Amino acid sequence: MRIMVLGKKHAVAATLVFAMTIKSSVWQLDRIDANAFDSRTRHSELTMGQVEAEEPSNPTRKSGGEETDYALLPRWIQRYAAWHRVKKNEFFGSANKTSDAKFLVLVCQDGKVCGGLTDRMRSIIYWLRRAERSNRIFLIHWTKGFSLEYFWMPPPGGLDWALPSSLPDRLWSCVRRDDTGGLLDVHSETRRREIRTALSADRRVICVATQEDLNKEAIRANFYSDRNETAPTDTFSRIYRLLFEPTPELRRFVLDSMEGLGLSPESPYLAAHVRSGYPLFNVSWFVWPDMDSHPDLVKSWSENAVRSVVAAYRQSLESNASSSFGDTDGLVVYVASDAPQVVEYLKSISDQAGNAAVANSREGWPLIVGMETKDRPNIDLAKPKHPSEWYPAFLDIWILSHARCVSYGIGGFGRFGANLARTGCMVQHRSSRKWLDYGA
Numbered sequence: 001m002r003i004m005v006l007g008k009k010h011a012v013a014a015t016l017v018f019a020m021t022i023k024s025s026v027w028q029l030d031r032i033d034a035n036a037f038d039s040r041t042r043h044s045e046l047t048m049g050q051v052e053a054e055e056p057s058n059p060t061r062k063s064g065g066e067e068t069d070y071a072l073l074p075r076w077i078q079r080y081a082a083w084h085r086v087k088k089n090e091f092f093g094s095a096n097k098t099s100d101a102k103f104l105v106l107v108c109q110d111g112k113v114c115g116g117l118t119d120r121m122r123s124i125i126y127w128l129r130r131a132e133r134s135n136r137i138f139l140i141h142w143t144k145g146f147s148l149e150y151f152w153m154p155p156p157g158g159l160d161w162a163l164p165s166s167l168p169d170r171l172w173s174c175v176r177r178d179d180t181g182g183l184l185d186v187h188s189e190t191r192r193r194e195i196r197t198a199l200s201a202d203r204r205v206i207c208v209a210t211q212e213d214l215n216k217e218a219i220r221a222n223f224y225s226d227r228n229e230t231a232p233t234d235t236f237s238r239i240y241r242l243l244f245e246p247t248p249e250l251r252r253f254v255l256d257s258m259e260g261l262g263l264s265p266e267s268p269y270l271a272a273h274v275r276s277g278y279p280l281f282n283v284s285w286f287v288w289p290d291m292d293s294h295p296d297l298v299k300s301w302s303e304n305a306v307r308s309v310v311a312a313y314r315q316s317l318e319s320n321a322s323s324s325f326g327d328t329d330g331l332v333v334y335v336a337s338d339a340p341q342v343v344e345y346l347k348s349i350s351d352q353a354g355n356a357a358v359a360n361s362r363e364g365w366p367l368i369v370g371m372e373t374k375d376r377p378n379i380d381l382a383k384p385k386h387p388s389e390w391y392p393a394f395l396d397i398w399i400l401s402h403a404r405c406v407s408y409g410i411g412g413f414g415r416f417g418a419n420l421a422r423t424g425c426m427v428q429h430r431s432s433r434k435w436l437d438y439g440a
Contacts, residue, residue, distance in 0.1 A: 073238050080132040081159045081242060088137050092164055103205045104131040105163065107175050108142040115211035116378045117393050118416035125239060126214035134199040136206070139163045141175050145379055150387040151394050152244040159242050174207035184208050213412065234422050237401075246394070253391045254398055261369045263334065263399070270313055270366070271403035271421075272305040272429070273396075273414030274337040282435035291341035297438060301409065302342045303349075305429045306333055309407035310366060312427035316405060331366035334403065336376075336396040336417075343370035371395075 091101040106127050108114035124140070131138035141163040142148050154160040163175065184195050184206065198206055246254060263269055276298045279286040291298050310331060335343050350368040374392040377384065384390060393413075400406055400417030405425035408414030410433055418426040432438070 072235065073242070074235065076129075076132060077239055077242065080128075084137055084159055088160060091137070102134075102136045102203075103139055104134070104136040104199065105139045105141055105175055105205060105207045107140075107207045107209050108144045109176070109209065110144045112144065112209065113211075114142075114144055114209065114380050116380055116413065117390075117397070118412045119211035119380070122412065122416050122419075123210050123212060123214040124243070125236065127208060128239075128243075130195075130199060136199065143175070145382075145384075146387045146390065149247070151247060151250050151390065153247055154243065155241070155245040158245075161243060171205055174205060213415075237420070237422050240420075246398075249388070250391060250394060253388070254395055257371065257395055258399075261334070261371070263332070263369065265402045267332075268404050269332040269334055269369075270309045270405045270407075271334045271336065271400045271417070272309045272407045273400065273409065273417055274302050274305045274335065274339070274342045275409050275411040275414055276301065276337060276339045276342055278338075278409075278411050278433070280433055280435040280438070287435045290339060291345070298339070298342065299345060301430055302335075302337075302346055305407050305409065306335070306346060306366065306368070308427045308429035309333060309405050310364065312407065312425055313405040316423070316425040333366045333368055334399050335368055335370040336400065336414075337370070338376055338413075340372040340375075343368075343372035346370070347372070 087099075087101045091099040104127060106124065108120055114120055120142070128138050130136075138159075138161060140148055140161045149162055154162055167175065184191070184198060195208065258264060276290055277288060279288055289297055310333070313331070335346050337343055346368045347370060349365060371392065374395075375389075376393050376396065377389065379390055379393065382389070396413075397417055397420065400414075401420040401422065403421055404423055405427070406414075406418040406421045407427045407429045408418040409428070409430035415428075418428075
C-alpha cells in the first residue's frame with residue numbers, strides 16, 4: 001500500500017487537482033480582456049509575449065460554496081485565457097477573415113478508440129500548455145458517442161474550448177471521422193518530438209488524440225507554473241474550473257444524487273474507488289476476477305480500499321495539525337466501483353455494524369454510501385440512447401474530487417479521481433496487475 005499525504009503548501013508535484021463546481025464559476029476575465037490589449041495593436045500581430053493580465057478588482061469570489069481566488073492561478077494561464085478569448089472571437093465571431101489564428105484540437109473521433117472518460121480527460125492540461133507555448137487556440141471536440149458539451153461546458157467568462165458545430169472549411173478536416181490528416185497520437189517520446197515540431201510549423205489546425213496520462217510529463221517539463229513560481233496545492237483545480245462546469249441537466253442530477261446520499265460539498269466525507277473488473281496478466285492469458293468467480297478476493301480488495309482511505313485520512317490529520325479536515329468520528333466513505341456487488345457488500349458491513357461480532361472484527365468501520373443501482377458503462381464501448389446514461393460516471397468523478405481523502409486501485413478512473421481531490425490526501429490500495437501476486 002502506497003500512501004501520499006501532501007501538505008497544503010506542497011508545490012507542483014502535488015499533482016492535478018480538480019473540483020467541478022455545482023454553481024457557475026464566474027471568472028473575472030472581462031476586466032483582463034479590457035485592459036490586457038491595446039486596441040491599436042492588430043490582433044494578427046498579437047503574441048503571448050504581448051499579453052500582461054491585470055489582477056481583477058475582486059479576485060476572491062464564492063462559487064458553489066467554495067472560495068475561488070483568481071490571483072492564485074499561474075500567470076501563464078491568466079495571460080493565455082485573455083489571449084485565447086481575443087483570438088477565438090476574432091476568428092469565429094468577426095467578419096474579418098484575415099485572422100492568422102492557429103489551433104490545437106483535442107479530438108475523439110467516431111470510429112476511433114478514444115478510451116473511457118478519464119482516458120479522454122487526463123491529458124488536457126498538458127495540451128493546454130502546449131497550445132499556450134505554440135500560440136495556438138486550444139479546443140476540444142468529441143464526435144464519438146455524445147459530445148463533451150452534453151456534460152461539461154465552458155463557464156461564463158472562462159476559457160471557451162468548444163468548437164462551433166458548423167465547420168464547412170477544409171481547414172477543419174482533421175476533426176472529421178473521414179479524414180485523419182494531421183491527427184497525431186501520442187505513444188512514444190519520438191512521437192512527442194514529432195508533435196512539438198508539428199506545433200511549431202505553419203499548419204493552421206493540428207488535431208491530437210491520446211489516451212495517455214501525460215501529467216508526469218507535464219510535471220517533468222514544469223508545465224504547471226512559471227519559472228520561480230510556486231503553485232498552491234489546488235492550482236490545477238482552479239485551472240479545470242476555468243475550463244469546465246456541469247451542464248444544467250448534469251448539475252440537477254448531481255444535486256439530487258448528493259441529497260439522496262446525504263452528502264454535500266461542505267460535509268467531510270472520504271471516497272474509495274474499487275476497480276474489480278480489470279484484467280490481470282497470468283503468463284499468457286488474462287484473468288477477470290469478479291464477485292461471482294472470486295468473491296473472497298474481491299471482498300478483500302474492497303475492504304482494503306475502505307481501510308486504506310480511513311488510515312490515510314487519519315495520517316493526514318496528524319501531519320496537518322492546523323488543518324480544517326475535521327475529526328474521525330462518524331466517518332462516511334463514498335464507494336464507487338465498476339461492480340455494483342462491491343458497493344452492496346461494503347454497505348452490508350455498515351448495516352451489520354450493530355452486531356457485536358462484526359464490530360469487534362471491523363473496529364472503526366465507517367458508514368458506507370454508494371449508488372449500486374446505477375450502471376457505469378465505459379463511454380468508449382457503450383452505445384447509450386441518451387446522454388443521461390453517462391451521468392453516473394461524471395457523478396463519481398465529482399464526488400471523488402470533493403472528498404477529503406481518496407483511495408484508488410488499478411486502472412485510470414480511480415487514479416484520476418484521486419489526483420483531482422482538492423486536499424492532496426490519497427492512497428493507492430492496490431497496484432499489481434499480475435494475477436500471481438494475489439496468490440489465487
